[in-house]
Amino acid sequence: PRWHVDNHVNLQAARWVTSTPTPISDPYRWLEDPDSPETKAFVDAQNAITKPYLTACKARDNIHDRLKQLWDFPKYSCPAKHGEKYYFYKNSGLQNQSVLYVQDTLESEPKVFLDPNTFSEDGTVAITSSSFTEDGSIFAYGLSKSGSDWRTIHFLNTHTSEKYSEILEKVKFSSITWTHDNRGIFYGQYRDQQGKTDGSETLGNENQKLCYHVVGTSQSDDVVAVEFPEEPLWRIGAQVSDCGNWLIVTPRKDCRDNLVYFTPLEKGKEVKNNLPLTQVVDKFEADYEYVTNIDSKAVFRTNKNAPNYKLVAIDLLDYEQHKWVDLLPEHPENVLDWAEAVDGDKFVACYIQDVKNILQLHCLNTGKVLRTFPLDLGTVVGFSGEKKYSEIFYQFTSFLTPGIIYTIDLKKEEEPRILREIKVKDFDASLYKTSQIFYKSKDSTKVPMFIVTRNDATLDGTMPGLLYGYGGFNASIQPTFSVTRLVFIQHFNGVLAVANVRGGGEYGERWHNAGRFFNRQNAFDDFQYAAKYLVENGYTTSAKLTIQGGSNGGLAVGVCVNQRPDLFGAAIAQVGVMDMLRFHKFTIGSAWVSDYGNPDDPKHFENLLKYSPLHNVRIPQDDIQYPAMLLLTADHDDRVVPLHTLKLIATLQYTLGNVSKQKNPLFAKIDTKAGHGSGKPTMKMIEESTDILSFIAQSLGLEFKL
Numbered sequence: 001p002r003w004h005v006d007n008h009v010n011l012q013a014a015r016w017v018t019s020t021p022t023p024i025s026d027p028y029r030w031l032e033d034p035d036s037p038e039t040k041a042f043v044d045a046q047n048a049i050t051k052p053y054l055t056a057c058k059a060r061d062n063i064h065d066r067l068k069q070l071w072d073f074p075k076y077s078c079p080a081k082h083g084e085k086y087y088f089y090k091n092s093g094l095q096n097q098s099v100l101y102v103q104d105t106l107e108s109e110p111k112v113f114l115d116p117n118t119f120s121e122d123g124t125v126a127i128t129s130s131s132f133t134e135d136g137s138i139f140a141y142g143l144s145k146s147g148s149d150w151r152t153i154h155f156l157n158t159h160t161s162e163k164y165s166e167i168l169e170k171v172k173f174s175s176i177t178w179t180h181d182n183r184g185i186f187y188g189q190y191r192d193q194q195g196k197t198d199g200s201e202t203l204g205n206e207n208q209k210l211c212y213h214v215v216g217t218s219q220s221d222d223v224v225a226v227e228f229p230e231e232p233l234w235r236i237g238a239q240v241s242d243c244g245n246w247l248i249v250t251p252r253k254d255c256r257d258n259l260v261y262f263t264p265l266e267k268g269k270e271v272k273n274n275l276p277l278t279q280v281v282d283k284f285e286a287d288y289e290y291v292t293n294i295d296s297k298a299v300f301r302t303n304k305n306a307p308n309y310k311l312v313a314i315d316l317l318d319y320e321q322h323k324w325v326d327l328l329p330e331h332p333e334n335v336l337d338w339a340e341a342v343d344g345d346k347f348v349a350c351y352i353q354d355v356k357n358i359l360q361l362h363c364l365n366t367g368k369v370l371r372t373f374p375l376d377l378g379t380v381v382g383f384s385g386e387k388k389y390s391e392i393f394y395q396f397t398s399f400l401t402p403g404i405i406y407t408i409d410l411k412k413e414e415e416p417r418i419l420r421e422i423k424v425k426d427f428d429a430s431l432y433k434t435s436q437i438f439y440k441s442k443d444s445t446k447v448p449m450f451i452v453t454r455n456d457a458t459l460d461g462t463m464p465g466l467l468y469g470y471g472g473f474n475a476s477i478q479p480t481f482s483v484t485r486l487v488f489i490q491h492f493n494g495v496l497a498v499a500n501v502r503g504g505g506e507y508g509e510r511w512h513n514a515g516r517f518f519n520r521q522n523a524f525d526d527f528q529y530a531a532k533y534l535v536e537n538g539y540t541t542s543a544k545l546t547i548q549g550g551s552n553g554g555l556a557v558g559v560c561v562n563q564r565p566d567l568f569g570a571a572i573a574q575v576g577v578m579d580m581l582r583f584h585k586f587t588i589g590s591a592w593v594s595d596y597g598n599p600d601d602p603k604h605f606e607n608l609l610k611y612s613p614l615h616n617v618r619i620p621q622d623d624i625q626y627p628a629m630l631l632l633t634a635d636h637d638d639r640v641v642p643l644h645t646l647k648l649i650a651t652l653q654y655t656l657g658n659v660s661k662q663k664n665p666l667f668a669k670i671d672t673k674a675g676h677g678s679g680k681p682t683m684k685m686i687e688e689s690t691d692i693l694s695f696i697a698q699s700l701g702l703e704f705k706l
């Protein structure tokens with residue numbers, strides 16, 4: 001209805017007159033019901049105009065074939081020892097899901113242990129979380145369908161390969177952690193959830209309970225080990241300690257800070273409901289992540305009084321805060337990303353230094369550094385090792401390195417050796433180069449950015465640019481290998497740029513806080529100034545620059561396009577958070593208030609309204625138009641529900657669709673049997689990348705060079 005635009009403008013004007021916040025028009029509220037005939041018709045109508053545009057792209061077939069060719073390389077996880085065997089995931093190249101293999105030794109012939117490709121015709125069922133018993137006799141694994149956050153948990157006997165009969169339902173946001181008597185697991189369940197739980201619903205998730213399931217029994221017999229009935233939004237993380245004598249319970253109410261409780265466990269003793277909990281941390285003021293324990297001394301990675309994180313040892317039998325001991329003090333610059341106990345009395349620590357990883361071995365008793373493992377400039381994407389084993393594995397990757405798995409037996413060898421070096425046929429990394437620059441943002445803050453081009457790139461502004469960013473939730477966007485990006489660089493002579501904008505965790509809590517709450521505009525400024533840097537330094541021009549982001553990054557794209565439509569030629573927003581006044585009402589959205597603020601709080605409401613993509617679509621002044629836009633989402637995305645994208649594309653098309661100067665297309669594509677991204681089958685990933693690159697090529701008039 002036209003009225004919303006006029007009222008919108010009037011409301012904007014009115015707002016400056018009155019002090020109280022004015023009511024906001026929300027004419028596409030009806031799109032919030034995914035099951036209504038109107039919404040289904042709207043989705044079909046959007047796909048009906050977008051798909052022909054994407055398939056009409058003349059470079060599409062070349063793009064698709066090249067993506068498929070490059071994608072077809074073997075991918076491996078680090079091996080991990082369970083019982084007397086090694087297990088590892090492998091994807092031969094184009095399989096929809098990686099297959100779990102088992103072998104007696106690292107050199108012996110692997111056998112298929114579990115192949116999730118057999119769980120569905122189209123590969124849309126994925127193994128997402130799993131855990132072996134201490135003795136390796138039973139494998140518990142979570143399955144996700146169509147990319148939903150909902151899990152079913154299954155059990156498999158590793159000796160007989162027989163499945164146990166029970167399937168645990170209504171599991172979400174859950175760890176799987178075994179008691180060391182191999183009898184059962186603790187897991188998180190939303191047992192009160194009403195209605196659909198297939199990921200197409202938008203209902204909020206409340207009242208998670210930590211349950212205990214004894215293998216071989218039915219879920220209805222499970223006990224509620226821990227619950228906080230007065231805290232419906234809490235999610236109850238839990239971990240059985242390395243020694244098996246404690247259960248560490250870490251409730252979280254949003255996406256930062258957690259409490260710490262513990263309770264003793266006795267092997268072989270029945271787990272009863274409402275376990276007696278001792279509270280060690282009683283305020284939400286920091287992250288505490290269990291690492292290991294030495295008898296009653298539990299080691300946590302925390303940012304308490306340590307924005308770059310540190311390791312602290314807390315004696316569970318004497319846990320007053322003044323008795324806590326720093327095992328690994330905070331590093332002045334580098335961020336402690338994770339730590340894992342290995343080889344009895346050691347731990348591996350992984351740091352982020354200027355967005356690259358450093359891997360070190362430390363003494364568990366003193367915290368002292370024992371050695372550094374040599375690494376190229378890039379990212380440690382996988383690690384496996386345990387306190388009870390002296391052998392460790394870690395996987396390295398970067399923009400131009402598909403993957404290298406190293407291993408070292410800390411009791412035997414001096415230097416790590418390469419266990420697997422992954423090659424991509426018909427890809428020559430020596431033709432490309434990665435650089436890291438630090439550009440100045442609007443407030444002169446220096447922001448790191450990776451830039452990847454062909455070696456012979458000339459900075460004359462003729463290259464098309466693809467600028468990616470995220471900027472939130474303490475997440476660090478580190479170098480990884482992407483076939484899609486390499487096709488863009490190689491066949492469109494493109495420049496890839498990844499801006500580590502504020503809100504992420506690249507420089508610890510300081511960087512995260514600099515992009516939170518009332519500082520969120522810093523993240524958007526950083527993103528826009530990254531674009532300006534690329535243009536001013538001749539990497540590309542605005543007309544040839546595509547801005548891309550997913551989820552919280554999709555929000556950033558939506559904001560930057562509204563604020564500076566002139567800076568970009570195209571914009572790709574995947575599964576974006578676009579309605580900042582209502583995000584907290586759906587599925588797990590209420591957890592995001594720790595970065596965004598709560599829209600029910602007037603001062604946050606005003607702040608969110610200022611940048612909410614849905615509420616800031618305006619006809620640009622002069623001859624400026626919006627970039628070509630492609631919004632992507634999917635019908636089973638229950639992390640960021642599709643309504644965000646549907647309401648935004650409706651508003652964009654209504655506000656700009658009839659404006660004569662708006663020549664660039666404004667599209668949304670809604671996929672089916674897909675979700676937020678986790679567990680997406682290879683065929684769907686290749687299809688999505690084909691759509692993205694085809695859209696960019698078609699919209700910016702790029703030629704595919706063979």
Ligand SMILES: O=C(NCC(=O)N1CCC[C@H]1C(=O)O)OCc1ccccc1
Pocket residue numbers: 173174235255473550551552553577588591592639640
């Ligand atoms: O909501 C989040 N994380 C934040 C998140 O996913 N966000 C935050 C904004 C939109 C979206 C994204 O950027 O992917 O995690 C929920 C969760 C998952 C697993 C275990 C416990 C809790």
